[in-house]
Amino acid sequence: MAKGIPLGFIMKYSRLFVCLVAVPLLLIGCFSKQPDKKPAGDSTAAKSDVMNAFRLSQITVPSNTAYSNILEDFDINDLQNIDRALTIFTNNKADSLSRDSMLISFNEFMTSVMQEYYSDKLLGNRKLMEQFENKEDRTEAQKLISLLASHGINIYYREGDFYLEPDMKFVLDHLNGVLTASSKSYLQTKISLAKGFYTINNQPVSPPDSLALQIVALEDFMLKNPEYVAKDEIQAQYIDALTSYLSGMEQLPLFTPNTKMLEPVYQDSYLKYIENYPKRESAKTIKKFYDLLASKGFKYDESFDSFLSEINFTPPQNPQ
Numbered sequence: 001m002a003k004g005i006p007l008g009f010i011m012k013y014s015r016l017f018v019c020l021v022a023v024p025l026l027l028i029g030c031f032s033k034q035p036d037k038k039p040a041g042d043s044t045a046a047k048s049d050v051m052n053a054f055r056l057s058q059i060t061v062p063s064n065t066a067y068s069n070i071l072e073d074f075d076i077n078d079l080q081n082i083d084r085a086l087t088i089f090t091n092n093k094a095d096s097l098s099r100d101s102m103l104i105s106f107n108e109f110m111t112s113v114m115q116e117y118y119s120d121k122l123l124g125n126r127k128l129m130e131q132f133e134n135k136e137d138r139t140e141a142q143k144l145i146s147l148l149a150s151h152g153i154n155i156y157y158r159e160g161d162f163y164l165e166p167d168m169k170f171v172l173d174h175l176n177g178v179l180t181a182s183s184k185s186y187l188q189t190k191i192s193l194a195k196g197f198y199t200i201n202n203q204p205v206s207p208p209d210s211l212a213l214q215i216v217a218l219e220d221f222m223l224k225n226p227e228y229v230a231k232d233e234i235q236a237q238y239i240d241a242l243t244s245y246l247s248g249m250e251q252l253p254l255f256t257p258n259t260k261m262l263e264p265v266y267q268d269s270y271l272k273y274i275e276n277y278p279k280r281e282s283a284k285t286i287k288k289f290y291d292l293l294a295s296k297g298f299k300y301d302e303s304f305d306s307f308l309s310e311i312n313f314t315p316p317q318n319p320q
Helices: 014-031 042-057 064-072 080-090 096-122 126-133 139-149 168-175 181-195 207-224 231-247 264-276 281-295 302-310
Strands: 153-158 161-166
Touching: 042 080, 064 080, 064 096, 080 096, 080 168, 096 153, 096 161, 096 168, 096 181, 126 139, 126 153, 139 153, 161 168, 168 181, 181 207, 181 231, 207 231, 207 264, 231 281, 264 281, 281 302
Parallel strands: none
Antiparallel strands: 153 161
8 A cells, every 4th residue: 555755855955965864874774674783781772772862853854755765764674663753753844735745654654564564473373363362361462452552553353364553643642743734634534534433322323324424524624625635545535435325335235135125224314414414515415316215215226326327426625
């Protein structure tokens, strides 16, 4: 998923060039794709850690290009480089647009680290699987969960495989002071979607209602941040959510298989959406679909497929 960003950062002024190239070279010597050489003795190791922290604190990147160049040289096999990447981010001197791009670059780097960790440490690791499957003794599993969490990674074990996800709250907590308003909103939206949605009684909402709330959250973000650097990603999520909302989900088809009747949970959700968000473009589309369903007695008809194939799922451009 993560793609590299082309190198080629050319500075105009020699003083700035020394600041941005000489200092990263010092850092690369410590954190790049080289085997770690641990100093002998705790005292020496502690001094080394202090020196490394000092070097990090001296790097003040002025743009996403400079930040990306540094990330290119970071060893993706070292989880601590996630923390170092965050530290460098917090010291940036970039403008707002570059800072937004830097967040995307960081997310791509973090994804690369997670992919490498999965391939190297988790894939096919039967011993580790047994530790997570052990209901009586969770000691070893909890150690790994805590280790990854300390670097902003959530690990899940389901149906014989491991899944890694970035902890966006971890990222937000570390970068909150230097993010633009749009990037904060982006992370908050991702956090909200990851947490899921619950009723006032703290019960999970129905799958269709969950999709409805995802549509609302994503639509709100796009309306408020139409030119955000990650707008394509958000738009793709919006289209996926709206498509599933109107065509059904694999785990919950739109129509009951035996009777071909619309599942009541979808009908209830459509009515709530139309009532709660009457001025949204998405609500207008949902109402047209609901009216078509009603005209067919809420029983499957081929005209539904034609209607869905002709829908313009492009998100609205103007606030409603």
